[in-house]
Amino acid sequence: MAGKKQFDVDVALDAAMVQFWRAGYADTSLDDLSRATGLNRSSIYSSLGDKESLFSRCLDRYARRYGDRYDQALAGASEEPLGAVRAFFEVTLRRIADPDVPDGCLVAQTAMAIPALSPDIATRAIDVVGLQRVRLRTALIAAKLTDSDADNFAVHIAAVNQSLAVMSRAGASQKQLHTIVDISMSALSQALRAPRA
Template sequence: MAGKKQFDMDTVLDAAMIQFWRSGYAGTSLDDLSRATGLNRSSIYSSLGGKDGLFLRCLDRYAARYGDKFDAALSRAADDPVAAVRAFFDVTLGRIADPAVPDGCLMAQSVMAGPTLSPSVAEHVKELFGLQRPRLRAALKTGGMSDEDAEDFAVHVAAVNQSLAVMGRGGASPEELRAIVDVTVDAVARVRS
């Protein structure tokens, strides 16, 4: 089709996701997105729904990518809550150590940006951000924790997980981050003993 610009959606979404992750929603302009993706502004609007539409797609992509990694880690250690929590944190520590992605967590940054987001985008961010807790709770219950302990530790592990991303972005060393993980893993082990 003459005049219809073709592009690889995966490449565009990855480039835009990195841009939003690096600069945040408010710090990313349409010109930034155009430079990052190679698309002109009109293509971003017509093909991707503008800045909000592209941001939503990037959030969904991020949540699916890391959600799948968290699910795989938790399922490999399904019968042992201690191993499950360690495997869960290993996903985050691996992401923090990965030089191919920006520091921090796109989801945590996006939650913090809530006041700058449209109400519908802010609501979607909250929904995605809330996915970690039920994922953790289910894994901990499968591993034999009581409902109450599984809920308490799911909240705690999710909070520590976000803290790791913030501290990683703030320059904490891998050793400091591992020490934080070890404290939480030790607490889970004490409940199990």
């Protein structure tokens, strides 16, 4: 249509996602989103929605992008459970080390801000964290852990995974982050070797 500015929605969503990731939901204003996306406020509202719906879309986009990578990493858990869980952690460690994205994790950052978020956004963040535990539990059951051990390790590994992003943002070195992973891997290795009842 003549006179109407066209833009790539995916590019705009990625730019908004990075802005939310860098500054957090509460500290991102519409002006920040306008600068990040190159769109004026009316274009943001008409094409991407209000701030809350845009954030929800960005959180879904983030969860899908990295969730697919986590799923690929865990796909071989029944044959190589330790290798699969290490590959799961490597998805996070590679993201943390990637200079093209902000440090930390959009999901972890959102979860830490839950008391200040609207109920809808808080629920969405809790759901995304819950999906991580479900993904891990399914892989650990495939690795032949007992239901109880799979539940416990899914909670533990999800918590460690989120803490890697927080620790990185707080200045932890790659060596320290790998040490955190190694300790969790050692505990999982012992559980996998334990005789089944």
